[in-house]
Amino acid sequence: MTTTTGPHPTRRLILQGAASVALIGLGNLPFAAGPARAAANDKYPEEAFKQKSEADAIKALYGKTAEPSDKVKLDAPEIAENGGVVPVSVTTTLDKVTSISFFVAENPFALAASYKIPDGTIPGVANRLKMAKTTNVVAIVEADGKLFSATKEVKVTVGGCGG
Amino acid sequence: MASSIRVRANANGDITEVQALIQHPMDTGLVKDAKGELIPAHFIQELKFECNGKDVFVANWGTAVSKDPYVKFSFKGAKKGDDLKISWTDNKGGSDTTTAKIS
Amino acid sequence: MKARLSLLLGSLGAALVAFALAAPRVVAADKVDPAADAKAFQNFFFQKFPNVKHEDFVNGPYSMNEDMKRQWQEKEEFPPYEFALDAGKEMFATPFKNGKTYADCFPNGGIGIRQNYPYFDTKEGKVVTLELALNRCREANGEAPYSYVKDEMASLTAYMAFTSRGKPMDIKIPDDPRALAAFENGKRYFYTRRGQMNFSCASCHVQSPGERIRAEILAPALGILNAMPIYRSEWSGMGTTSRRFVTCNSQTRAVPLEPQSDEYRDVEYFLSYVANGLPISGPGARP
Numbered sequence: 356m357t358t359t360t361g362p363h364p365t366r367r368l369i370l371q372g373a374a375s376v377a378l379i380g381l382g383n384l385p386f387a388a389g390p391a392r393a394a395a396n397d398k399y400p401e402e403a404f405k406q407k408s409e410a411d412a413i414k415a416l417y418g419k420t421a422e423p424s425d426k427v428k429l430d431a432p433e434i435a436e437n438g439g440v441v442p443v444s445v446t447t448t449l450d451k452v453t454s455i456s457f458f459v460a461e462n463p464f465a466l467a468a469s470y471k472i473p474d475g476t477i478p479g480v481a482n483r484l485k486m487a488k489t490t491n492v493v494a495i496v497e498a499d500g501k502l503f504s505a506t507k508e509v510k511v512t513v514g515g516c517g518g
Numbered sequence: 519m520a521s522s523i524r525v526r527a528n529a530n531g532d533i534t535e536v537q538a539l540i541q542h543p544m545d546t547g548l549v550k551d552a553k554g555e556l557i558p559a560h561f562i563q564e565l566k567f568e569c570n571g572k573d574v575f576v577a578n579w580g581t582a583v584s585k586d587p588y589v590k591f592s593f594k595g596a597k598k599g600d601d602l603k604i605s606w607t608d609n610k611g612g613s614d615t616t617t618a619k620i621s
Numbered sequence: 622m623k624a625r626l627s628l629l630l631g632s633l634g635a636a637l638v639a640f641a642l643a644a645p646r647v648v649a650a651d652k653v654d655p656a657a658d659a660k661a662f663q664n665f666f667f668q669k670f671p672n673v674k675h676e677d678f679v680n681g682p683y684s685m686n687e688d689m690k691r692q693w694q695e696k697e698e699f700p701p702y703e704f705a706l707d708a709g710k711e712m713f714a715t716p717f718k719n720g721k722t723y724a725d726c727f728p729n730g731g732i733g734i735r736q737n738y739p740y741f742d743t744k745e746g747k748v749v750t751l752e753l754a755l756n757r758c759r760e761a762n763g764e765a766p767y768s769y770v771k772d773e774m775a776s777l778t779a780y781m782a783f784t785s786r787g788k789p790m791d792i793k794i795p796d797d798p799r800a801l802a803a804f805e806n807g808k809r810y811f812y813t814r815r816g817q818m819n820f821s822c823a824s825c826h827v828q829s830p831g832e833r834i835r836a837e838i839l840a841p842a843l844g845i846l847n848a849m850p851i852y853r854s855e856w857s858g859m860g861t862t863s864r865r866f867v868t869c870n871s872q873t874r875a876v877p878l879e880p881q882s883d884e885y886r887d888v889e890y891f892l893s894y895v896a897n898g899l900p901i902s903g904p905g906a907r908p
């Protein structure tokens with residue numbers, strides 16, 4: 356699982372395509388055209404979810420790196436009551452947000468969830484993640500084509516279901 | 519069969535807050551059952567919310583999303599009484615769909 | 622599991638060594654006086670935790686720790702027991718093969734009565750818990766009983782608890798020597814040390830609430846049943862009062878009793894009675 360070539364350029368194109376289309380207000384036109392199942396397959400970032408390290412997962416998902424920003428506010432507990440269910444949420448004051456993703460640095464696979472934020476949707480999301488052990492949770496906000504991140508360490512004493 | 523999807527969608531002015539809880543094992547593929555055999559990975563990959571013919575939120579999930587996943591977000595442009603369609607598909611081809619009224 | 626238990630043993634040993642010799646009873650001990658016991662029991666916790674609002678004791682470990690309480694409040698926005706609750710509601714409304722329903726077995730059609738369980742049945746001369754009453758209802762209507770520990774039983778009790786939320790626990794001890802004996806027996810079980818680790822229920826839930834055992838924060842014994850049944854993330858699912866009792870016994874390497882054995886029923890009677898006045902908060906969500 357160390358290959359970083361292959362589907363990623365395409366992946367990036369699709370994401371950029373989706374983003375710019377959303378920005379000019381046409382919704383998800385390119386995908387709505389095809390049969391539903393094919394469209395879903397096209398969209399799911401399979402490769403990014405297969406990467407073990409956070410850096411590889413970010414690269415596979417976005418093809419670029421993120422810079423820390425205090426405009427990204429990540430909320431997660433100091434100590435997770437149970438690594439299987441860690442409430443994590445993010446909000447941001449950044450403009451033109453097109454996606455928000457969550458990574459758990461030392462999970463078997465770093466990418467946990469990635470959300471597309473269409474035009475008109477408030478850039479913020481709350482979800483519950485599994486954490487295998489004490490490690491950093493990283494939220495990445497994609498805004499105006501750039502990536503911004505916030506990081507927080509969460510202590511885990513009961514690991515979450517092996518993943 | 520009751521739906522696997524529970525939704526609350528409340529409009530407050532122009533902003534609708536959506537919370538959803540989905541019944542799904544979200545098996546990682548890394549955990550063994552009581553007999554010591556690996557439980558195969560089984561997890562939702564995509565969860566989509568549509569309102570008035572437009573995607574308002576799309577989640578792509580891996581195995582690190584908790585069992586019975588929960589998500590919360592807000593969007594603009596809907597009003598009380600509008601339909602919110604929610605659908606998910608998992609890695610084994612399973613899926614479910616429901617439509618909720620925004621209240 | 623082995624590793625986990627030895628860890629548990631290790632930290633327990635450290636946390637509780639101070640109590641190994643003396644196990645003070647927080648109840649009035651000389652004669653059987655449940656009302657005085659309940660008062661002493663409640664006062665003990667109110668004084669030990671002056672900053673915890675009385676009605677908060679029913680939230681188990683979350684009454685003891687702010688960071689955890691926040692995670693719990695987040696969970697409660699869309700709680701994990703929601704599916705069990707819905708399933709219970711549907712089961713409750715679905716007739717048995719003979720056309721009767723659960724509602725026919727209970728006062729007030731089973732709605733808003735959780736706070737009265739367990740009760741002492743003067744005909745039978747024994748304590749009857751809600752779980753027991755539900756299975757008896759099934760059997761009386763020609764249906765097979767459910768497992769006491771989870772699934773259907775947890776769903777049904779979740780629904781019934783939900784219809785009683787906020788109502789104060791209201792357990793009666795009738796003027797019957799057998800009822801007093803049941804209460805005493807439950808109390809004795811609660812304070813008796815057992816198992817390889819030689820712990821009583823009180824060692825953990827009276828002497829050490831708020832302390833951590835490995836990752837878990839111990840719940841106070843006061844109001845400890847008001848949130849039952851519970852969804853435990855650790856179990857990835859629901860569990861009943863029976864399941865919790867069995868788990869606590871096993872964790873201290875004591876031999877668990879059969880669910881709904883006389884002793885478990887009595888200890889449920891004792892713990893519920895001393896929580897009189899505190900609100901029902903079930904179903905609950907736990908780590």
